[in-house]
Amino acid sequence: MLLIELIPVILLICLSASFSGLTLGLMGLDQMGLRMVIESGSQPDATPSESADAKYAKKIFPFRSRGNLLLCTLLLGNVAVNSLLSILMADMTSGLTGFIISAFSITIFGEIVPQAICSRHPLKIGAFAIPLVYIFTFATYVFAWPISQILDRVLGEEIGTVYSRNQLKRLVMMYSRIKDSEFQEVETNIVSGALDFSKKSVGSCMTPIKDTFMLDIEEKLTFEIIYKIFQMGHSRVPVYERHPHNEHEPIQVVGLLFVKELILVDPEDDLPVRNICHHWFGTDIPVVFEDCMTTNLMQVFKSGRSHMALVKRVVESDDCDPYYESVGIITLEDLIEEILGDEIEDEMDAVHMPGSRSRRDKSAHARIIAGGGELPLDHPLLVYLHDKNRMECTLPQSEVDAITMFLSGKHQHTFGVSVMSAEDLSRLIRSSHVLRLSEEDGEHAIYTAGSTTSCCTLVLDGHVKVRAGQDGFESICGPWTIFGLRVFETQSEIKADWSATVEPESSGCRLLQIDLANFLAHAGGKRRLQNSASVGKKGALRKAWSLVKSNSQLSPAETPDSMSPLTASPQRRHTGVGEGLTTTFPSSLQVSIE
Template sequence: PIENELDDDDFSSLVIQSYSYPNLPALERYRRQADTPAETTTLTPEVKDVVPEQNSSDTSLGPKITQPSGPIKLMGLRVEESDKEPKIVDELITSVLRETHFYLRLFGDGFTNETIIAFTHAPAQYGDTCDHLLNGEYKVSYAESDSALFYLLAPPPLDDYRFYICAKNSEKDHFLHQGPEKWKMLATHNKLLPLWASLILIVILLMLASLFSGLNLGLMALDRTELKIIANTGTEKERKYARAIMPVRAHGNYLLCTILLSNVAVNSTFTVILDDLTSGLVAVIGSTLAIVFIAEITPQAICARHGLLIGAKSIWIMKIVMGICAPLAWPTSKLLDYFLGEEIGTHYNRERLKELVRVTDHVNDLDKEEVNIISGALDLRKKKVSDVMTKLKDCFMLPVNSILDFETMSEIVKSGYSRIPVYEGSRGNIITVLFIKDLAFVDPDDNTPLRTLCQYYQNPCNFVFEDVTLDVMLKQFKEGHKGHMAFVQRIEEGDGDPVYETVGLVTLEDVIEEMIQAEIVDETDVISDNRTKKRLARPLNKFQDLAAFAGHHEHQRVHVSPQLVLATFQFLSTSVEPFRVDHISETVLRRLLKQDVIQHIKLRGDEDKNDPKRYVFSEGKPVDYFVLILEGRVEVTVGRENLVFEAGPFTYFGVQALTQNVGLAEAPAPSTLGSLQNLNMDSMLRHSFVPDYSVRAIAELYYLTIKRSMYLAAKRATLMEKGVLGRGGTNEQIEPEVDKLLREGENHRIEDIREDRPREDNAKPFVPTSASPHTNATFKEKEPTNPEEEKLLKK
């Protein structure tokens, strides 16, 4: 009830039946207020009535009420329209922003077109005279017998922000107090802050909101594991930033609660201040756009890329805010730690770590080989030795009853392995391992049994099961106690006892190849890998093909070791000019050494040292062959002064016997190389070499002798080989012809050279002044002498 005279039903009927409003919305609003009379007393301004503007010539609106029906009695009030939306303060009193214009509707009895109201801070009873009025009197704008509408300017609030209404119906009357009831009161309020302070505070709040929003993404995205990685492996600046953040980031839940609490508080404060400056839809749209674009999207986009830098630079702000928010944030973080557990950080297992390296390959600075090495190392625990082993049938092995002769040693060297399994009986019964270094002091000519060598060294074998993983094998190989080779066994289970079957072998190289995800090919490998068995396309080193020199040719009367034949082949093809590859091909030279070209002089103690059988070359005696000392010692006597020196293995004599008048001093060009017919003609020429030195054996001697005819046959065979190969043929097609030419050269004899044959006057042979290739002597024509000088020289 508003007054004792009227109850709720009477007041609602009065409002609905007695007032004629200028528009339908006002009528509907008051109909709703009649249904809830309490809204009339609270004066909630929700619908703005359309009030005609006040005419300057007529200050009243609506019907004229000239006769007062009695004293004014206020029953309630409501703010109809205002510049700033009113709000409800204590005790449901309507408050209007100071110094703003608004329309106030008063409900009651006794209103006329002359009604004037004023405000006072002093409370009094209804009907008392108002003595303490505020400045400003307001005349009615629209009046009816039971309501009146006033256009007012809100006064500034004093100590007491509530105002009481005083009213009168004429200028000569006194203002009468309308009572102290709360539904008859009106209040005013100030703005929260001055305009300049509000603008500054809005900017500061937006900056803080941006910082908290960005750090929420930037700092929380940097977990402790990543910070430790950056602190240990980053650049100097990154390490500095990470060390600054780590102490704060260690308290993850506390930091999270502080950031969220601060961000919510700042955004709420910003919304309140913006609402104080504006109102309604403007405040909603303005705060939404500012928070979304300025305080959310932009800072999070920046901190997502530069969170480490921004977090380190603003860490002191976060420490201050954490101290301020500690009363609420710290207990909340402890609750989170208790129920959710402390933050552990990001951890990767093997699969995730390998996938992380693979998916970030396009942004990191790792090469493809480095990525493969990382992936291979992480997969060692998953792979078994059965996946990488070499099957036993593909292994190079030796039976224990083998003889270490030249053929076996050649096969061992040709295989290219440093460890060779040795078996007894079947290949699966491996008893020991032969190391190549064990053969260092074994002479192939001794034909040493392999069993003897194995019993002496007793190298142990390492057996593993096929389900052993590669990380275990790598650990065993690193320790080195059992060597770098292991034999893989498989358990064959049946009705009886289990049987262990050796199925393959694995080496340290196999494990490393799986680790680096690539094949390791050394200089002795024949195939690329054990799975594809693809042979490597590489030229064969002619000096490592020992098998080509093994065995004895059927035409050889004197035999030497294959090692010495190999050394002779290498020396001739690299150090003696007439036998280089541009003169004699390697194939022809190898076949040439298989002919009957080795000579042997065996000395007896009772023989005369001047025995002609000891002489390889005699001074003044024409020869047509080249000599290379293989084993033994010779004495060389040179020139008229009879200078004497000794020579040993791989000293050669008589090169001029091969090259004189043949033009082999330098490599011939293809255009001047000649033809088979020219060489055939040249072979029929009667040339001889007359040395001016003597070569005599002083110890048992093995030496190589190649006659001029055989050398010319080798040159013809080389030309034939080049022609066939140039037309796309193979060596197998010309082998019979090459053998035929070499045999003809071996059987050919020069019949015109005789020891007592007189020399023609026009023959001017080249005579060497030195018998050794190690001297600086040159060849020159021998000057003719008169008969008297020749007689003296003979004496």
């Protein structure tokens, strides 16, 4: 008899637990949160867990979209079940005992336990409980629907949780601190920077004009000035002009010089900047005001007009009319740094300012360079170019450093650290023979086809005419061309299948000749040849050479001038001129036949 009486009590406790758990689980999911779950789970890159949550959210959303009806249904059912349970317990026991048992049962099994479970898995439990919600809605519809309609008219449409800009930032930061979170620190910084980006003005991101590296329009592009530009590592340099009659007047930025345009400038011509900006290239620089928002400036940069802008402000004074004053420079990189929340360090920063990542350090570096102090010519190639004694037969240390950097970087398999150290390579270069030929020496043959050689040759200055192949394919090779690398690969004499001749020219020619015995003496026991890779490479390049010969329409009688890399058409830029030869053109094209 007691068991029969306990059955409705257990059933009522289960119903109470269902109403209570679903109230917390379903009502805790607002419509905006469900839409977010559904849309994120529908993306192609969604994870399996996100796809499963989206499936659950789609089942819940029709009920949750009518939030007041769902709320009334669950609360009415919960109150009715709890009241009926109290009455049954009072009939089965005395009043006080029934109160204690019903209160304990409802609190523990009807509220705490189900809400704890549903709060952790609301989507999954809510989706599986949808059929039960249908039954509850049908059972309480007569009472729940009128109440829900009154709430809809009085309270209005349910909007859901909407976060402010600062709340979104804190939410992302909180998620990033959770263990096993997908958010990384760099992603958190980017999201925070993007949220703050539209609130920032140009004045807070710009580089002040006093910290900006600029060129006077009357400046001459000497070697020192071009080297200053190289040291800064900028792709664009603002050009300013002073007032012709009043030196105290503020300078005016009148244009923008692209550094890539300097590739056509000879430092020995002392060409004025004005000629570059006004007569040849030159680009107007966009102007913005310091109170302009960064989002508006980003639209200007995205349009492709320029990636640098001049920042101005209006200066008002009682003594004169208002005028514009240049206060700074801002670039696309500055805006990207604001979004990323970190400084961008490019290749030139790493070379000239190692370890420096702040805009303040970069500005200080710009002031030092623009100040006109003594230039620290620390780059081996630039030291070599600036050295006036490089045409002598004895190699200066600056040129030895430049050749060492070139050979160890471009020909690592022959001169890299796996073969010899940088110190050994420098000693090898210094101990090698430098052949200098002037116009009076006439033609001089370096290599003759069919003859054996044990020497590798690097062109330092001047030009060499090369003839190779059965068709007598000719090419003119300039500085930094190397011949005979196969001597060191095979560690033996080779038979040249090309001819190389130095033709007389007024500027002269210098050649660095490295003998095999000298090379082996400095390489020592560290030489490790990659025979298999070398064989495969030679086979592929011989095949490429055969294609060059079959496609070439040139006759052996064509002059060397017609074969110059500077004047050859794209169809004629074939530089495979025999085994053991590497030709570097002034362009970025480089072909190596070993």
